[in-house]
Amino acid sequence: MKITEKTPQKCLDLGQILDGTALFQPHPCIYYLMNANNEVVYIGQAINLHARLLEHRCAGIDFVRFRYHTCEASDLDRLEQEAIARYKPILSKPPKAISTSGFLSKQLICLKHNITPIAFDRLREAFKLYPACSFGNAKYYKPEDVEAWVRRFKGLVVSGRHVLQAKPTYLAVGISTRTKQIQLYTKQ
Numbered sequence: 001m002k003i004t005e006k007t008p009q010k011c012l013d014l015g016q017i018l019d020g021t022a023l024f025q026p027h028p029c030i031y032y033l034m035n036a037n038n039e040v041v042y043i044g045q046a047i048n049l050h051a052r053l054l055e056h057r058c059a060g061i062d063f064v065r066f067r068y069h070t071c072e073a074s075d076l077d078r079l080e081q082e083a084i085a086r087y088k089p090i091l092s093k094p095p096k097a098i099s100t101s102g103f104l105s106k107q108l109i110c111l112k113h114n115i116t117p118i119a120f121d122r123l124r125e126a127f128k129l130y131p132a133c134s135f136g137n138a139k140y141y142k143p144e145d146v147e148a149w150v151r152r153f154k155g156l157v158v159s160g161r162h163v164l165q166a167k168p169t170y171l172a173v174g175i176s177t178r179t180k181q182i183q184l185y186t187k188q
Contacts, residue, residue, distance in 0.1 A: 028073040030080055032087070033063035042091040043083045045076040061091060103132055103140035113150050116183040119173055123182075126173075127152050 026048045033042040033056065041063055046052035049068060056063070071079055084092050104112070110120050123129075129149040131139035153173070163172045170187040 027070050028076055029068045029070045030076065030083055031066055031068035032083070032089075033061060033066050033091075035062060036064050038065075040087045040089045043080060043087060043089050044092070045080045047073070102143070104143055104146055105138055105140055109141065109146055113146075114181050116181050119181075119183045122171070122184055123153055123173060124149075 028045070028047055029049055030043065030045050031049060031052070032040050033044075035041050042056070042061060044052065053066065106117065106120055109115065110117055115123070127149055129141060129145060132142045132145070133140050163170070170185075172185045173182060174185055175181070176183050
């Protein structure tokens, strides 16, 4: 697919790339590599565009010009995937789908083990439960890791309160007599 000339992106020829680094200030951006027919052959993301373009030249990617647009670092992945889906360049690989089947989210763990979300966060930190994968802002955990993690603190909590932090604020985890949920207790 060809990029039309109406796009408000910056465009430089290959000679300008090799002239020097003064043109490029390190800033997050999405870039499009184009061949002599003005067709997009590769789409990528970079913080240091000049260094990334030189890497492509050394790797042997055949392009004569490029376009780029700057963005926030937090938007890089999303914008790159949208551009790849739109232009379908021959050298860029489509995004891999992340399967979260078989993994447990925070909400499922809280429901299954009767833990309040706030207690989950503190217990996860205190008893070191690490996510197996993440998708966006959501984190997913292996079921066997969760079971081992729950066994580690459940015995302590059932018999009373387990102190997670004594100073500067008292912080303990225990089971609520009213809701029967594992929750946090704090005292100033």
